[in-house]
Each structure stands twice: as C-alpha cells, then as structure tokens.
Amino acid sequence: MDQFQIAEYQMDVLKEIGNIGAGNAATALSKLLGKQVDMKVPSARLMPFDQITESLGGAEQVVTAVFLRVVGEVPGNMFFIITLESSKRLLNRLLGMDIGADGFTELEMSALAEIGNILAGSYLTSLSDFIKLNLQPTVPSLAIDMAGAILSYGMLQYGQMGDQALLIDTTFMEGNEEVEGHFFLIPDPESIERIFHALGVPPS
Amino acid sequence: MIIEDIPIIKVGMADMNAVQAPGVLKTSGLGSCIGLSLYDPINKIGGLAHIMLPSSDIARDQSYHVAKFADTAIPALIEQMVKLGAMKSCLQAKMAGGAQMFALASSEMMRIGPRNIERCKEMLSEYTIPLIAEDTGGNYGRTVELDCSNGVFLIRSVQNGVKQI
Numbered sequence: 001m002d003q004f005q006i007a008e009y010q011m012d013v014l015k016e017i018g019n020i021g022a023g024n025a026a027t028a029l030s031k032l033l034g035k036q037v038d039m040k041v042p043s044a045r046l047m048p049f050d051q052i053t054e055s056l057g058g059a060e061q062v063v064t065a066v067f068l069r070v071v072g073e074v075p076g077n078m079f080f081i082i083t084l085e086s087s088k089r090l091l092n093r094l095l096g097m098d099i100g101a102d103g104f105t106e107l108e109m110s111a112l113a114e115i116g117n118i119l120a121g122s123y124l125t126s127l128s129d130f131i132k133l134n135l136q137p138t139v140p141s142l143a144i145d146m147a148g149a150i151l152s153y154g155m156l157q158y159g160q161m162g163d164q165a166l167l168i169d170t171t172f173m174e175g176n177e178e179v180e181g182h183f184f185l186i187p188d189p190e191s192i193e194r195i196f197h198a199l200g201v202p203p204s
Numbered sequence: 205m206i207i208e209d210i211p212i213i214k215v216g217m218a219d220m221n222a223v224q225a226p227g228v229l230k231t232s233g234l235g236s237c238i239g240l241s242l243y244d245p246i247n248k249i250g251g252l253a254h255i256m257l258p259s260s261d262i263a264r265d266q267s268y269h270v271a272k273f274a275d276t277a278i279p280a281l282i283e284q285m286v287k288l289g290a291m292k293s294c295l296q297a298k299m300a301g302g303a304q305m306f307a308l309a310s311s312e313m314m315r316i317g318p319r320n321i322e323r324c325k326e327m328l329s330e331y332t333i334p335l336i337a338e339d340t341g342g343n344y345g346r347t348v349e350l351d352c353s354n355g356v357f358l359i360r361s362v363q364n365g366v367k368q369i
Contacts (some may be wrong), residue, residue, distance in 0.1 A: 023345015049256075059233030060347055061216075062362050067306050087364040126269025140307040145362050151304055152217065152256070154317055156236070159257045159272060161264045163218060 003017070006109045006166070007204035012094060014168055018042030018128050018194070021123035022170035022183045027146055028122040033093055035174055042170040048163055052151055055182065056081060057171055059148025066142050066151065068118025070124060072135035074191040077154035078124065080116040082181035084144070087112055089179050106142065113142040131198045154186040161189055212349075215252050217271035222251035222284045225353040232347045232368040234301035236317035238274070238340070239322055239348040241298045242281055242333065243355040244290035250352035251285045258323035273341065274323040278331060297328050297356040298369055300339040300348050305325065317341065337369035 006014075019042050025187065028113055030037040053059045064087040066080040082090065091108055091180040094115065099108065126130040128135045158165040165186055173180040196203065215231040216223050223229060225248035231239050238255040253271045260273040270276040286292055302321035323339045328335050339359050341348070349358040357369050 051217055075208065143305050143343075145235075145305065146233040146345035146347065149235030149303065149305055152233070152235045152237055155217075156257065160217070160262045161274075172310070178241060 001010065005204060006046060006192070010201055010204055012046035013196065013199060013201050014166070014192075015042045017127060017130070018044060018168040018170045018183070018185065021127045022172060024126035025123040025183060026172045028119055028174070029174070032118070033174060033179075036042065037172055037174045040154050040171040040173075042168060044166070044168045045063050046164045047167050049152075049158075049165065051153055052155065052165060052167060053147040055171070056147040058153075059146060061147045061151065062149050064112060064142070065147075065150045066113055066120065066140050066188060067150070068117070068124075068137040068140045070135050070137055071131040072079055072188060072196055074131070074135045076135075076185060076187035076191050077157075078120050079151065079184040079186075080120050080186060081147070081150075082179070082180065085180045086181055087144075090115060093179070096198075097189065109142055113140050116142065120183070123185070127185075131195055133198050135192065151184070154184065157188045158186075163192040166192060205282065215254050215300070217254050218249065218256050220253035220271035220277060220281050220284070221251065222290075223249065223352055224249045224288055227352045228349050230347070230349045234346045234348065235303055235305045236320060238299055238301040238302070238320045239346070240274075240277065240281075240324055241348070241350040241357055242285060242290075242295045243298070244285065244294045244295050245296065245355055246291060247263075247289050248352060249285050249290040250350045250355065251281045251290075252348070252350050253281050254278045254291045255320060255324065274320060274327055278324070278327040278333075282331060282333075292356055295333045295354070296348075297335045298355075299331050299335065299358050300346050300357070300369075301322060302340040303342050303344055303346070305345065307341060317359065319351045339367065339369055349361050 091097040168185040229252035270280040302317040
C-alpha cells in the first residue's frame with residue numbers, strides 16, 4: 001500500500017468527528033470547572049511525522065499528556081495534552097491544589113490522569129455513539145515530557161506504511177485562555193476505512 | 205571573546221545525516237525512538253540517525269525512509285559517512301533513547317523502545333562497530349547532540365538535565 005490519500009470531503013467527515021468528540025469533552029470540562037469552555041474548529045490532516053508536534057510548540061516543548069490506547073472496532077491512539085501552566089491551573093481550580101515550582105506530586109499526577117480519563121472518555125463515548133462502532137479506552141497513563149517523545153507513540157502504527165500520520169486535532173480553552181489544551185485522535189491506518197464505511201462515506 | 209559559529213544540523217524523525225567537523229548533529233524529542241550516532245575520531249566525521257522501528261520487515265511498501273528502521277538505517281549511515289571520507293574500521297557508536305514513555309504498555313507495539321535498543325545492538329555487532337556508550341531505556345524523553353569535532357554525545361532530558369557520554 002502506498003502513502004494513502006484522503007479526499008477533502010473525507011477530511012470534512014474526520015473534522016466532524018473531532019467536533020463531536022471534543023465538543024462533548026469540552027462540555028464535560030465545563031461542568032467540572034463550572035465555567036464556559038470554548039473550542040476551536042478541529043483540524044484533520046495527514047501530517048509528516050516531523051510536523052506533528054508543531055501545534056504544541058515543537059518536539060522539545062514540555063507538556064502534560066494523558067495517553068489512552070483505544071481498542072475495539074476502531075483502534076487508535078488518543079492524547080489529551082495541556083501545557084504545564086494549564087495543568088497547574090486546572091488542578092488549582094478543580095481541587096484547590098496549589099502547585100509549587102518543583103514538579104507534581106504523585107497525588108497531583110494521579111488527579112491529572114483522572115481528569116484526562118474523564119475527558120477522553122466522553123470524547124470516545126460520543127464518537128462511538130456517532131459512528132455506531134464499538135470502541136473502548138484502555139487505562140490512561142500520564143507523562144510530563146517532551147511533546148516529540150510523547151506523540152511519537154501515536155505514530156508507530158503509521159511507521160509501517162509511510163512517513164505521515166492522520167491527526168484529528170481539537171483545541172479548547174477556558175476563560176482568557178487560562179486553561180488551554182488539545183485532544184489528539186490518531187486512528188490506526190485500518191480504522192480510517194472503517195469509520196468511512198460505518199458512516200456511508202464513499203471511498204475516494 | 206570569540207563566538208564560534210558552529211553549524212547545527214537538525215535530524216528529523218526517521219531521518220539521518222552525516223557531517224565532517226566542525227558541525228553538530230541534533231535530533232529532538234526521542235521517546236521510544238533511538239538516536240544512534242557513529243563517529244570516526246581520526247577523520248572527525250559524525251553521523252546521526254533518528255530510528256523509529258526495529259525492522260523493515262514490517263514495511264508495507266518499499267519506498268520508505270531507510271533511517272526509519274534500525275536494520276536499514278545503520279548500513280545506510282555507514283555508507284553516507286564513508287562517502288564523506290570516514291574509515292569504516294574507525295567507527296564508534298553511541299546511542300540514546302528507547303524509552304517506555306507510558307507505564308501501562310500492554311500491547312507489543314508499546315514495548316517498541318526495548319525492541320529498538322536490542323535491534324540496534326544486533327546491527328552494530330553485525331557490522332563490528334563497538335558501542336562505546338549508551339543512555340537507553342527509562343521512561344523519559346531525550347534530545348541528543350553529536351559534536352563532530354570531538355565525538356561528545358550530549359543528552360538532554362526534562363527530568364535529568366544534561367549529561368555527556
């Protein structure tokens with residue numbers, strides 16, 4: 001199989017998936033915070049590996065990431081990624097935790113993983129309802145590290161077939177961008193056709 | 205004060221490059237990937253590859269970047285360095301990366317870091333290149349730089365700061 005092609009009308013469908021998933025997750029976050037959470041228009045693109053960290057500020061940018069492997073009929077990788085500053089504010093708002101300059105405690109990391117789990121869970125549930133296919137998240141794990149080191153995990157499945165990966169990226173922010181983050185959904189290559197098939201999208 | 209302008213050459217994911225001193229080769233954000241460097245200390249020629257997966261057997265088409273897989277990256281890097289004037293018998297290897305970023309790694313794909321390390325070592329011994337230093341494994345990301353004037357391999361990480369091997 002060659003580098004696969006995705007037509008523009010198919011990309012629109014993938015954007016809509018990002019819209020529905022992240023929309024529900026943003027609602028969940030808004031309920032947690034008791035504040036309005038806004039969302040940018042999702043992007044769905046085939047990205048060269050090198051550029052996949054661009055929207056996060058480059059491969060060396062340190063971020064907080066919750067990773068969930070998605071299993072079921074539409075396997076893939078899901079990342080909930082927020083900046084370090086945003087994760088401190090999030091903990092402070094939700095749990096009244098005051099985070100010092102020297103990193104996170106185990107309890108704080110666990111709280112962040114759980115927030116990521118709730119949000120990614122609501123993303124995936126709404127997605128599953130929409131495409132009527134079974135998908136389940138695995139147990140979340142948290143890493144605070146370089147964006148490149150983290151996101152490369154989501155691209156391994158694509159490494160077998162080319163030099164780019166399909167990324168559905170949705171940015172959300174609360175208030176005056178005090179909490180800003182991303183949902184990245186990277187469906188495995190074979191999942192893309194299944195999504196289109198389930199939604200009755202014609203092949204390109 | 206003299207500020208030397210040493211060119212820094214960035215090596216992207218699944219890519220590689222080689223250069224003669226002065227020059228620094230750099231690759232960023234290694235997680236489960238490997239930053240593998242080869243260095244000829246006599247001719248001061250260095251090479252760096254950002255290896256993503258252990259074996260090209262799994263490639264589903266033939267038009268892949270050779271640097272993506274350990275088994276194709278190492279011979280290709282040697283060849284590129286020999287073209288620049290490096291002596292194959294002088295080459296020394298250093299490598300970093302191969303981490304397991306997420307604790308709950310159940311599937312085989314998630315164990316890719318250790319498998320990358322293993323495969324790189326096999327390939328190096330196949331080409332009888334000594335691995336003189338490594339900083340591999342763990343659960344954290346790394347950025348590496350190879351200084352081609354002296355072969356120093358610099359490793360930067362969020363948790364452990366900077367170290368040289």
